[in-house]
Structure formats: structure tokens, C-alpha cells
Amino acid sequence: MSLVIVGSVAFDTIETPWERKEKIVGGSCTYCSLAASYFTRPKIVAVVGEDFPKDTISFLKKRNIDLRGLKIVPGGKTFHWQGRYGYDPNQRETVRTDLNVFENFRPEIPASYKKADIIFLANIDPDIQENIFLQVEKPKLVAMDTIGLWISSKPTTLLRVLKSVDIFFVNDEEIRMLTNERNLIRAGKKILGMGPSLVILKKGEHGALVFGPDLLFGILAHPCEDVIDPTGAGDSFAGGFLGYLDKVRSFSKREIRRAAVFGSVMASFTIEDFGIDRFKTLKPGEIQSRFEHFKKLISF
Ligand code: AMP
Secondary structure, three states, X not given: OOEEEEOOOEEEEEEOOOOEEEEEEEOHHHHHHHHHOOOOOOEEEEEEXXXXXXXXXXXXXXXXXXXXXXXXXXXXXXXXXXXXXXXXXXXXXXXXXXOHHHHHOOOOOOHHHOOOOEEEEOOOOHHHHHHHHHHOOOOOEEEEEOOHHHHHHOHHHHHHHHHHOOEEEEEHHHHHHHHOOOOHHHHHHHHHOOOOOEEEEEOHHHOEEEEEOOEEEEEOOOOOOOOXXXXXXXXXXXXXXXXXXXXXXXXXXXXXXHHHHHHHHHHHHHOOOOOOHHHXXXXXXXXXXXXXXXXXXXXX
């Protein structure tokens, strides 16, 4: 099968109570495609400026990510996001967002991407998500993610996209915002009535819940003693989840559960270092052994 990921490739400035990193590589599409690359060959659609580091592009290529859909704007400046974490890694504040090359981005899907089986509309402007949706030919599965910024600034387009997708990745804060429902079970059920047939509710260090009309499955986050930088955990979860489904070519309930565990495993690696650095050393054997460790952790 094949997986197309549309999202941001970015510079992130990250502040934690212990350290600050200025303009390191991040972005929803970057994290997601790197995590997925351990299971399949993801194809990305994104835009960067001429300031984007060439060695990162080489690294993405080395990870076997298809970059035919990555546009480099001559003289342009790459999207920049700045976030601040407190002592609770689940709490983060967006300090600034510079759209830069995103402002005029009208994505064009390469012909070789149009018949993809799985499309992931990672966190990006809902207008761009919708535009991509209109360009692909009958995918077997469409998933999406978003953030509070788009829920408050573009709710109409966002709800329209949501109506047509199969899987919605969302965190506790965002689902409450979107449904006006404090109880997460009721909020999850509400989303199932708004379009998607599966909701993946991410709860940071407390794991995730998978909701379907006849499915409720909970997973832990891998117990990690040193969370260096929580950025990208959600995107890596989606990359592990969708990359695994693309690899096994099945959307059965059993594979959905396993995919959720692989999602959680990939997120757990991302947060062990700043930005995408953990992917520079991560080996497939480490993923498999963490998956096995997970099994022991949750069986009784
Ligand atoms: P996550 O921690 O998984 O929710 O994703 C963090 C990533 O989302 C960061 O690397 C940012 O570059 C990216 N991001 C933040 N805000 C936006 C936005 N408004 N549009 C697209 N990507 C964003």
C-alpha cells in the first residue's frame, strides 16, 4: 500500500524549564514521516523555504521518505513555531507562529501520489487539508489531526474536513474545545457522530484511547523517566500508527490495536531527545523490543 502525509516541515523554537533550543527542525509532517519510515515508504507533501537545511533533506531521503511532494520556495522562509512547556509536559503554550512560506502555499499532489491508499492530513491549515483531499483518488483511509489554533480560527472548514475523514487524532484539550464536552468518553462519542469512524484520543504521558462505534481500547504511554522534549509526540504516534497499518495492509480491529501500540512506542522515542534527533540513532530492533516490553507491561 502507500501512505501520503501532508503537514508542516518547520523550524521550532522550544523552551522547557531546563533548556531552550532555537530554530531546530520540527513540523507535523517531519515527525510523522520519520516515525512512519520504520514501517513503510511515506510520501510527503509540504513546503519549506530556501533556508531549510540541506543535511535534513538528505537525512529524510536516507530514511527512504519520498520527497517529490516537498516544495522548496526560492528565497522563502520556512514556517516557524515557538512553544513553551512548563513542569507538566502535557501543558504547552504556543508563543508564536510565523506562517512564512505557508501563507501562499497551494499544494499540488504529484501524479505518483494520487492513488495512495492512506492519506494523513497532519496538523496544518484546514484549507490546505481540504485542498489535498480534493486532489486524491478514492483512498482507502483518510486520517486527520489538528490543533487549537485551527479549531478557533477556521472551525467551518475544519468541521467540513472532519466530516469526510475516517480517523481523527486529537488530544484531550482539543476534543473538549471542539465538542464543548468535559467528559472525554462523551466527547469521543460526539466526534463519532461528526464523521470519523475512529477517534484516537491522545492524553500525553497518560497514553491514548481508541474509540470506534464498537471499539474502546486504551493504551499506556511508555513509562519514560527523562522527557527531554515532548514536541512531535502526537505526530510520531500518528506516523507509527498509520505506517504500521500501511505495512500490514489491514484495518482489522486486531491490527488497529497493534497500530496504536506502535504509535505509542514511536512517540516514546521522539520525546527522548530534542526535535528529530532521536530518529538519527533509532534502530528497528529498538522499536521491536519496546513493543515486546509494552506487551509485558499491559498483560495480566
Ligand atoms: P505535536 O507536538 O505532535 O502536537 O506537534 C508539534 C509540531 O507541530 C511542531 O513541530 C510544530 O512545528 C508543528 N506546528 C505547530 N503549530 C502548527 C501550525 N499552526 N500548523 C502546522 N504545524 C504546526
